[in-house]
Amino acid sequence: MTVEVTNEMDQMKIMIRNFAENEVEPYAQQIEEEDAIPPHLIDKAKELGLFGMSIPEEYGGIGLNTVEKAIVLEQLGRTHNGYVSLISAHTGIGSTGLVKLASESLKKKYLPDMAAGKKIAAFALSEPGAGSDATNLATVAEKKGAQWIVNGSKHFITNGPVADVFTVFAVTDKQKGAKGGITAFLIEKDFPGLIVGKKDKKMGLRGSYTSQLIFEDCLVPDSNVIGEVGMGYVSALKILGEGRVGLAARAVGSCQKLIELSAAYAKERVQFGKPIAANQAIQWMLADMATETAAARALTMEAARKIDEGKKVIKEASMAKLFASEVFNKVADKAVQIHGGMGYMADYPVERFYRDARITKIYEGTNEIQRLIIARNVLDEN
Structure with a gap:
């Protein structure tokens, strides 16, 4: 695997890492306690162009390719996962459909404000009866004249x-279902008939909000169809594929941070007259954490590279998401163990990472679904 990175991208990587470490992380505990991201951190993300990562320069974004975006998201993954989730849900699955599939008029209408962070984006696929089974949607849209009337509900919508x-x-x-009967729409929050539910209470990802969306005869202009009518399920798969690579990159960044925190603590913590880092049990945990994180990074960057080359990466994206999310959970668990009782305390960041890691095996396609996708591709290829 060869991933070439420009000097400019190297500089951006350093800048984003410094931003995550020096400007976001000092507010991590405040975000946990208040379940809110300080407005100045959102403003700073706008200044850095983070809301326009995925959006081409012609629409006001910075137009990073998938490898470059993975590099940035890995650095952001080193800090508060709720903060990163707000940004990545917007730049990933929230923006990808418009960038890749929308008409030129839709792009010109929405992408500049999205790139500037003036309009925050979200991706609404999951429903109470259609989570892992995305083909079982109950939300319907009926064409009437120059408008569509949408009825139904979505839930667990990040940034909702x-x-x-x-x-x-x-x-x-309904007759065609997933094979030509699902359509993607761009719906504004102020469109008549859209009701945004209350914020969900979650285990982790404080400051990143999810909610239900309810559509009651919601009126959507025909011009706001994304891509082709009936091709929404295919579009969703494409969007989720790229989103899964971004999620994997964030997980790798969190793993790397946990390794650094654990190694530093192990060298400082003295038991039985010596640092616990001198104990083979601790060393082996660190060795496993580092090895699996390096493997997750390689898998993630390989999938990102193939996307940039225009290759089909359904299998590779699922492999990256599956492996990186499971490594994140294992690394977080070992980090808590190395920190001992301190790792269980909310004052220490490893406790936060431990809670935030759990959702990565569920959202953007559960890991059970990733295994099905991977297996089906393996069977088709052999």
Whole structure:
């Protein structure tokens, strides 16, 4: 695997890492306690162009390719996962559909404000009866004249309470179902008939909000169809594929930070007259953490490289998401163990990472679904 990175990208990597370490992390505990991200940190992300990572320069973004975006997200993964989730849900699955599939008029209308962070984006696929089984959507859209009327609900929508625009999937032909009967729409929060539910209470990802979306005869202009009518399920798979690579990159960044925190603590913590780092049990945990993180990074960057080369990466994206999320959970568990009782205390960042790691095996496709996707591709290839 060869991933070439420009000097400019190297400088950006250092800048984002310094930003995560020196400007975001000092507010991590405040975010945990208040379940809110300080506005100045969102403003700083806008200044750095982070909301426009995925958006081409012609629409006001910085137009990073997938490898470059993975590098940035890895650095952001070193700090508060709730903060990173707000940004990555916008730049990943929230923006990808518009960038890759939308009409030129839709791009010109929405992407500049999204790139500037003036409009926050969200991706609305999951429903109470259609989580892992995305083909079982109950939300429907009926064409009437120059508008579509959308009815149904979505749940667990990241950025739901704060988003201005939503990529929403609805059934437009029940007979065809996933094979030509699901369509993607760009729906604004102020469109008549859209109701945003209350914020969900979650185990982790404080400061990153999810909610239900309810559509009651929601009126959507025909011009706000993303891509082709009936091709929404195919579009969702493409969008999720790239999103899974971004999620994997964030997980790798969190793993790397946990390794550094654990190694530093192990050298400082003295038991039985010597640092616990001198104990083979601790050394082996660190060895496993470092080895598995390096493997997750390689898998993630390989998938990102193939996306940039225009190759089909459904299997590789699922492998990256599956492996990196499971490594994140294992690394977080070992980090808590190395820290002992201190690792269980909310004052220490490893406790936060431990809680935040758990959702990575669930969202953007559960790891059980990733295994099904990988297995089916392996069987088709052999």
